[in-house]
Amino acid sequence: MAKFKDFLKLDIRVGEIIAVEDFSEANNAAYKLKIDFGEEIGIKDSSAQITECYKKDDLFNKQILAVVNFPPKQIANYISEVLVLGTYSSEGVVLITPDKKVRKGDRLG
Structure with a gap:
């Protein structure tokens, strides 16, 4: 069973999507x-299997x-470089998104 100290090892932050491309490969x-x-962290790349629920235009500027x-x-x-969080x-x-606009880089706490 995971302990709370294990959860604290994860650095989960708010990011804003600034570009989206198809990943045909x-x-x-x-x-x-x-x-x-x-x-503090800057711009990072991520692959995300979210094509069933989101069109590319829906994702631009999404936190x-x-x-x-x-x-x-x-x-x-x-x-x-980062693991985007979602639910199956x-x-x-x-x-997983904040329900209000927040500062980029804010930490989940």
Whole structure:
């Protein structure tokens, strides 16, 4: 069983999606995202399998939550630097988002 101190090891931050591209090289349908986490962390790349619930236009300027302290992961020919968080629903992956606009880089606490 995980302990609270294990949860505290995760650095989960608010980012704002600033660019979205199709990721045709991925095995599963996905987008390539550029996410701005503010001055401290900067802009990071991520692959996200969210095509069932989101069109590219829906994602621009959307705030999301992501784990920013996992090691980068190569997916096909692309390096994903952060893990965007979502829930697996019957419709597909639904992003975890703040219910109000907040500062980029804010930490989940």
